[in-house]
Amino acid sequence: MMAVIVIPARYASTRFPGKPLTALRGATGDARALIRRAWDAAMAVPGVDGVWVATDDDRIASAAHGFGAQVVMTPESCRNGTERVAAAVATLGLSDRVVVNLQGDAPLTPPWFVTALIDAMRAPDGPAVATPVLRCTPDALAMLREDRRNGRVGGTTAVLGAQGRALYFSKEVLPFGDGPVFHHVGVYAYTPQALATYGALPPGALEAREGLEQLRFLEHGHPVACVEVADRGRAFWEVNTPEDVARVESVLQAEGIA
Known part of the structure; x- marks a missing residue:
């Protein structure tokens, strides 16, 4: 099964308006828009058959065309990235592909995170929806807790069942007590059928409270497979x-990413 990546991007973010066009400086001092850096991350994934930026905003579309990206325009009515990816897939007619949603605020996503998702989807009896999770390092866990202490809505944690299926996702640091905490990486892989199903489901109460789109699947009884990935010594964080x-810029500079 072939695979494509769609990067959903909207200008009117509630917590960070204009976020996709925010400039981030890399190791050479070069300032590139966040959407460009997310596109760079997507283009580094091997064996992908196409990468699109999906947006409803002419400013983002113009910027994306400027650095050579393919762009698909989607309705303003899309309430989250998954709905936007679903609209893009319907417009492009991608009915026979694994569809990867690499969110536009995750420029530090290593290519092997995405490859692991695609491999999971292609496996016999593979899931309809999959997402990566990363076992928190002490530094990452400290940043999650710092955000919560300061009232910031930062990274997301995932609680897993015995078979690696998601039990819950939260902006709180879960679960309570000792043991591993899993940082949810903002990337998803879906079958086109799962995307069509998502679009037909009403938003759930937990989705609204947490502000986490993937909870719609869980609230309506659709499993989400969590694929544990390894950071291989590379720091991961999103621009929430x-x-x-500044956190992401420090990683770009420390790792020599232009």
Whole structure:
């Protein structure tokens, strides 16, 4: 089964308006828009048959065309990235592909995270929806807890069942007590059928409270497979709030990413 990546991007973010066009400086001092850096991450994934930026905003579309990306325009009515990816897939007619949603605020996503998802989807009896999780390092766990202490809505944690299926996702640091905490990586892989199902489901109460789109699947009884990935010594963080810009820039510079 072939695979494509769609990067959903909207200008009117509640917590960080204009986020996709925010400039991040890399190791050479070069300032590139966040959407460009997410596209760079997508283009580094081997064996993918196409990468699109999906947006409803002409400013984002213009910026994406400027660095050579394929763009698909989607309705303003899309309430989250999964709905936007579903609209893009319907417009592009991608009915026979594994579809990867690499969110536009995750420029530090290593290519092997995405490859692991695609491999899981292609396996015999593979899932309809999959997402990566990363066992928190002490530093990552400290940043999650720092955000919560300061009232910032930062990274997301995942609680897993015995078979690696998601039990819950939260902006709180879960589960309570000792033991591993899994950082949810903001990437998803779906079958086109799962995307069509998602679009037909009403938003759930937990989805609304947490502000986490993937909870719609769980609230309506559709399993989400969690694929544990390894950081291989590379720091991972997303741009959730303006404070995260400096965090991500420090990683770009430390790892020599232009």
